[in-house]
Amino acid sequence: xxxxxxxxxxxxxxxxxxxxxxxxxxxxxxxxxxxxxxxxxxxxxxxxxxxxxxxxxxxxxxxxxxxxxxxxxxxxxxxxxxxxxxxxxxxxxxxxxxxxxxxxxxxxxxxxxxxxxxxxxxxxxxxxxxxxxxxxxxxxxxxxxxxxxxxxxxxxxxxxxxxxxxxxxxxxxxxxxxxxxxxxxxxxxxxxxxxxxxxxxxxxxxxxxxxxxxxxxxxxxxxxxxxxxxxxxxxxxxxxxxxxxxxxxxxxxxxxxxxxxxxxxxxxxxxxxxxxxxxxxxxxxxxxxxxxxxxxxxxxxxxxxxxxxxxxxxxxxxxxxxxxxxxxxxxxxxxxxxxxxxxxxxxxxxxxxxxxxxxxxxxxxxxxxxxxxxxxxxxxxxxxxxxxxxxxxxxxxxxxxxxxxxxxxxxxxxxxxxxxxxxxxxxxxxxxxxxxxxxxxxxxxxxxxxxxxxxxxxxxxxxxxxxxxxxxxxxxxxxxxxxxxxxxxxxxxxxxxxxxxxxxxxxxxxxxxxxxxxxxxxxxxxxxxxxxxxxxxxxxxxxxxxxxxxxxxxxxxxxxxxxxxxxxxxxxxxxxxxxxxxxxxxxxxxxxxxxxxxxxxxxxxxxxxxxxxxxxxxxxxxxxxxxxxxxxxxxxxxxxxxxxxxxxxxxxxx
Amino acid sequence: xxxxxxxxxxxxxxxxxxxxxxxxxxxxxxxxxxxxxxxxxxxxxxxxxxxxxxxxxxxxxxxxxxxxxxxxxxxxxxxxxxxxxxxxxxxxxxxxxxxxxxxxxxxxxxxxxxxxxxxxxxxxxxxxxxxxxxxxxxxxxxxxxxxxxxxxxxxxxxxxxxxxxxxxxxxxxxxxxxxxxxxxxxxxxxxxxxxxxxx
Numbered sequence: 001x002x003x004x005x006x007x008x009x010x011x012x013x014x015x016x017x018x019x020x021x022x023x024x025x026x027x028x029x030x031x032x033x034x035x036x037x038x039x040x041x042x043x044x045x046x047x048x049x050x051x052x053x054x055x056x057x058x059x060x061x062x063x064x065x066x067x068x069x070x071x072x073x074x075x076x077x078x079x080x081x082x083x084x085x086x087x088x089x090x091x092x093x094x095x096x097x098x099x100x101x102x103x104x105x106x107x108x109x110x111x112x113x114x115x116x117x118x119x120x121x122x123x124x125x126x127x128x129x130x131x132x133x134x135x136x137x138x139x140x141x142x143x144x145x146x147x148x149x150x151x152x153x154x155x156x157x158x159x160x161x162x163x164x165x166x167x168x169x170x171x172x173x174x175x176x177x178x179x180x181x182x183x184x185x186x187x188x189x190x191x192x193x194x195x196x197x198x199x200x201x202x203x204x205x206x207x208x209x210x211x212x213x214x215x216x217x218x219x220x221x222x223x224x225x226x227x228x229x230x231x232x233x234x235x236x237x238x239x240x241x242x243x244x245x246x247x248x249x250x251x252x253x254x255x256x257x258x259x260x261x262x263x264x265x266x267x268x269x270x271x272x273x274x275x276x277x278x279x280x281x282x283x284x285x286x287x288x289x290x291x292x293x294x295x296x297x298x299x300x301x302x303x304x305x306x307x308x309x310x311x312x313x314x315x316x317x318x319x320x321x322x323x324x325x326x327x328x329x330x331x332x333x334x335x336x337x338x339x340x341x342x343x344x345x346x347x348x349x350x351x352x353x354x355x356x357x358x359x360x361x362x363x364x365x366x367x368x369x370x371x372x373x374x375x376x377x378x379x380x381x382x383x384x385x386x387x388x389x390x391x392x393x394x395x396x397x398x399x400x401x402x403x404x405x406x407x408x409x410x411x412x413x414x415x416x417x418x419x420x421x422x423x424x425x426x427x428x429x430x431x432x433x434x435x436x437x438x439x440x441x442x443x444x445x446x447x448x449x450x451x452x453x454x455x456x457x458x459x460x461x462x463x464x465x466x467x468x469x470x471x472x473x474x475x476x477x478x479x480x481x482x483x484x485x486x487x488x489x490x491x492x493x494x495x496x497x498x499x500x501x502x503x504x505x506x507x508x509x510x511x512x513x514x515x516x517x518x519x520x521x522x523x524x525x526x527x528x529x530x531x532x533x534x535x536x537x538x539x540x541x542x543x544x545x546x547x548x549x550x551x552x553x554x555x556x557x558x559x560x561x562x563x564x565x566x567x568x569x570x571x572x573x574x575x576x577x578x579x580x581x582x583x584x585x586x587x588x589x590x591x592x593x594x595x596x597x598x599x600x601x602x603x604x605x606x607x608x609x610x611x612x613x614x615x616x617x618x619x620x621x622x623x624x625x626x627x628x629x630x631x632x633x634x635x636x637x638x639x640x641x642x643x644x645x646x647x648x649x650x651x652x653x654x
Numbered sequence: 655x656x657x658x659x660x661x662x663x664x665x666x667x668x669x670x671x672x673x674x675x676x677x678x679x680x681x682x683x684x685x686x687x688x689x690x691x692x693x694x695x696x697x698x699x700x701x702x703x704x705x706x707x708x709x710x711x712x713x714x715x716x717x718x719x720x721x722x723x724x725x726x727x728x729x730x731x732x733x734x735x736x737x738x739x740x741x742x743x744x745x746x747x748x749x750x751x752x753x754x755x756x757x758x759x760x761x762x763x764x765x766x767x768x769x770x771x772x773x774x775x776x777x778x779x780x781x782x783x784x785x786x787x788x789x790x791x792x793x794x795x796x797x798x799x800x801x802x803x804x805x806x807x808x809x810x811x812x813x814x815x816x817x818x819x820x821x822x823x824x825x826x827x828x829x830x831x832x833x834x835x836x837x838x839x840x841x842x843x844x845x846x847x848x849x850x851x852x853x
Contacts, residue, residue, distance in 0.1 A: 550713070578710045
């Protein structure tokens with residue numbers, strides 16, 4: 001009997017195994033369904049459909065990936081020195097990192113945003129904020145290099161930045177930390193009522209992209225956390241989430257979490273712009289750096305500015321309103337139509353969505369619930385469009401697919417939740433590995449998102465990859481959102497903290513990507529445009545070496561007459577005019593990085609020889625078959641020697 | 655004007671297309687050059703197919719000791735004069751001459767074009783074989799002789815890591831059509847001249 005029972009169980013379990021196998025294979029095959037691997041596979045030599053510009057967070061840089069493959073193409077140095085590219089090390093780019101605090105070689109890069117024309121991403125520039133020492137950078141997408149950095153005065157923790165209006169009129173930078181404006185020596189406990197928060201509207205030159213602070217709105221001393229521009233019908237407005245409306249200054253995690261509702265600040269910037277254009281606001285003494293890289297001279301210049309226009313919101317009635325929003329809202333996201341403003345109340349179980357139309361209606365009918373430092377507060381119920389009930393825990397950010405759906409990240413419950421605008425119903429949810437922050441749909445901050453993929457950027461990975469000691473990579477996860485349900489396709493590691501990203505179709509950027517710099521356009525003051533003009537010039541203890549590179553030699557490659565204690569500037573022009581033929585250079589003992597010089601470009605490094613001898617330098621980029629032969633010598637004589645200054649290529653110095 | 659003379663007139667004018675379109679094109683393909691390097695040969699100039707191509711061809715060629723492609727060669731002066739003179743002769747023939755002169759012009763053009771091609775071959779041969787004795791890389795043929803790097807006069811050929819293509823372009827087509835047209839003019843002229851005699 002026992003045996004019969006045993007064999008029956010055995011037979012049953014075999015059958016179960018077989019049938020379940022059968023089921024599994026059925027669900028995974030089928031002519032129409034394709035695997036996740038196929039969806040992200042970009043064959044060798046083929047190109048991705050989208051560019052993703054993913055911020056490096058605490059790395060201070062911006063990395064360029066392809067989607068859907070998740071392949072990394074470039075790390076663009078923005079706010080941090082990069083020895084690989086000599087950014088912030090060579091003489092040309094050191095001014096890019098100048099600030100009112102001096103040379104600041106690092107920052108925390110957070111929110112990239114692509115320039116727009118008529119509410120659609122145009123792929124000309126990416127703007128990104130430096131959080132720590134407040135700065136906004138502009139990256140030129142023809143060169144994929146940082147072209148400009150402007151410091152933001154009266155700001156601290158430049159976090160509700162750097163979001164672009166729908167015709168790239170402004171890139172906006174709000175302060176996370178309120179501070180005394182102007183700065184002064186005062187007790188911290190007197191924060192309340194005395195500290196202020198500056199919201200900066202930085203105009204963008206439509207032709208060249210150059211940035212200029214048009215005005216700063218000096219707001220009550222809350223923390224301005226995130227922001228987004230209105231678009232379409234709400235174009236002309238800007239929305240900022242706030243927390244710490246309690247105006248606490250210590251143990252913020254508790255003291256800034258007491259109010260049941262904080263605010264979304266709605267700012268009618270068109271109105272303030274008009275006020276400013278008519279001479280409104282006051283010029284206030286300030287000190288901030290404006291650093292511009294010139295592609296013709298291949299050099300940056302840093303200019304210190306000494307004043308900024310500030311506007312008191314009370315002086316422009318009807319320009320600023322507060323919309324009560326539950327529990328320290330973090331992300332502040334506006335849907336493609338411009339009607340819905342989503343407040344992602346990170347300590348609330350619900351998602352709050354305000355209506356722009358209802359807001360205008362409440363303003364028109366003067367339905368004011370009170371004021372905060374004179375700024376009118378509208379009634380929560382009057383502006384509320386709807387609530388997504390209990391979609392998850394810890395909502396942070398929302399993006400839109402342009403098809404009536406919204407996607408919100410939940411940090412605590414570690415998931416992306418898809419819900420419908422208007423009906424507020426949850427449609428789908430997918431887990432993230434782990435603790436997702438921002439998410440990005442290409443074109444997400446515009447009227448026209450390209451709703452094919454969503455990229456979730458996670459703060460924690462733990463066991464997801466091969467371990468690398470205590471510090472492990474952060475990661476991004478790609479989901480297919482073309483269907484009703486989301487599908488996780490890919491997990492890929494990132495550079496630094498993938499704080500936020502901006503994406504656009506590759507075709508917007510690809511045709512404009514430069515292949516080289518034309519030698520005839522090189523206006524660098526120390527450029528050498530042909531080998532015959534190479535020379536070494538002494539000016540007291542300073543020596544300028546006008547050097548060129550071309551496969552596979554330096555000209556000159558023998559130099560004598562350098563002395564201990566000299567300041568030797570190597571100005572190196574890459575004479576190549578072919579795609580992807582950079583040359584590098586490094587000098588033994590130079591207290592700086594290598595140079596990596598693109599075709600047609602001139603770069604400079606400083607060498608201060610401390611020892612006599614004959615010291616070699618060489619090309620660091622494997623440029624050609626004779627790369628190993630691309631080397632040279634500098635003879636360093638004692639400080640008081642009479643060794644004549646001579647140089648040569650191809651023959652001995654006599 | 656007789657039909658044959660009109661054709662001869664067109665024949666004489668067609669080679670002027672050489673002043674507007676390149677005569678020949680040499681293309682060099684290699685894996686590292688997804689966009690191939692290329693050079694147009696005009697009647698009076700060398701030019702890049704893509705910006706800086708000639709500079710980059712020179713850079714490649716210096717490894718095997720080839721000379722730089724010169725900015726100008728004497729042929730750039732001789733060829734245009736030759737074309738203008740033969741066009742003028744052709745025009746005079748078209749207006750004044752008969753079919754016998756058409757044949758004369760046809761033969762003249764064939765001879766001159768062949769001479770031009772031979773000259774081009776000589777230049778190419780020299781360019782591909784007169785190598786710097788201090789060349790960075792020296793290659794020998796299986797028989798031990800020094801390897802040359804002459805591009806083909808017409809057609810395609812492998813040269814080390816490159817595949818070289820050498821083909822006529824629109825300018826050459828104009829010249830060829832002109833020469834062919836003069837022969838047609840000769841045939842028509844001859845036919846029409848013989849008819850009245852038969853009558």
